[in-house]
Amino acid sequence: MRPIYIVRLDDAHPGQFSQRWDQIEHILDELNIKPIVAIIPENQDESIDYGGGCETAFWEKARQWRSKGWGIAVHGLHHLLRTGYYSVLPISDHSEFSGKPYDEQLSMLTKAVDILRSKGCTPEYFVAPAHGFDDQTLAALKRLDPPLIVSDSFGFRPYIKDDLKFLPQQLWRGRWFPFGVWTICLHPSTMTKADIARFTVFARRNLASFLTQHHRLNFQEQTTLDQFWSWTYEAIFRMKKRLTCRTAATEGRARPC
Numbered sequence: 068m069r070p071i072y073i074v075r076l077d078d079a080h081p082g083q084f085s086q087r088w089d090q091i092e093h094i095l096d097e098l099n100i101k102p103i104v105a106i107i108p109e110n111q112d113e114s115i116d117y118g119g120g121c122e123t124a125f126w127e128k129a130r131q132w133r134s135k136g137w138g139i140a141v142h143g144l145h146h147l148l149r150t151g152y153y154s155v156l157p158i159s160d161h162s163e164f165s166g167k168p169y170d171e172q173l174s175m176l177t178k179a180v181d182i183l184r185s186k187g188c189t190p191e192y193f194v195a196p197a198h199g200f201d202d203q204t205l206a207a208l209k210r211l212d213p214p215l216i217v218s219d220s221f222g223f224r225p226y227i228k229d230d231l232k233f234l235p236q237q238l239w240r241g242r243w244f245p246f247g248v249w250t251i252c253l254h255p256s257t258m259t260k261a262d263i264a265r266f267t268v269f270a271r272r273n274l275a276s277f278l279t280q281h282h283r284l285n286f287q288e289q290t291t292l293d294q295f296w297s298w299t300y301e302a303i304f305r306m307k308k309r310l311t312c313r314t315a316a317t318e319g320r321a322r323p324c
């Protein structure tokens with residue numbers, strides 16, 4: 068038994084930091100790693116816009132990703148985040164979806180998928196911006212034809228729950244585990260040289276465990292063991308977050324918790 072690592076690249080859009088994305092793409096190609104790339108269909112989030120993006124060149128690049136066997140995810144619609152709404156995961160209180168009525172969420176998701184399809188990049192996965200989604204988002208995802216695989220949650224392997232497929236995403240940097248399926252989320256636009264070097268070392272060391280074909284992922288109905296793992300992981304995550312917030316408050320550093 069050995070672990071499977073999946074790379075997920077977030078915040079792809081025409082205004083991404085292309086130089087850094089090209090660097091990461093070069094490394095992944097060299098190692099034959101097939102990531103999931105989370106594409107924002109119509110980015111309106113200025114905080115992740117690095118300017119100078121060319122729409123035509125970006126969508127051509129996105130079609131190349133697809134033809135290379137990369138998994139395509141729809142990453143929201145506009146990536147416009149609101150705060151203060153309940154989300155299924157306790158990772159952040161930012162969301163483009165949470166708190167909106169079901170009909171509005173279904174219409175946003177349908178539009179997002181239609182845009183990617185019209186560009187020749189039919190998505191298989193859904194990645195919620197800032198991990199923010201609620202029960203209405205999940206209900207809307209189920210109505211899509213076909214439903215998208217949710218790339219998020221704290222499980223240790225892919226599972227099916229209430230007729231939706233979940234591919235857990237638990238890591239933001241490479242970390243060794245003896246078993247399980249682990250998605251490492253990277254944001255190429257903001258990665259430093261050191262981040263890229265650290266990821267490359269981990270990938271080279273564990274290359275045999277990296278996913279190279281998305282159709283080989285195996286989804287099974289969620290079991291009690293899966294649920295237990297999720298609760299435990301979530302409890303540890305909440306505890307670490309509280310500690311980080313408390314330390315930041317003690318040191319007088321402003322940190323929204």
Ligand SMILES: [Zn+2]
Pocket residue numbers: 077078142146196197
């Ligand atoms: Zn994002």
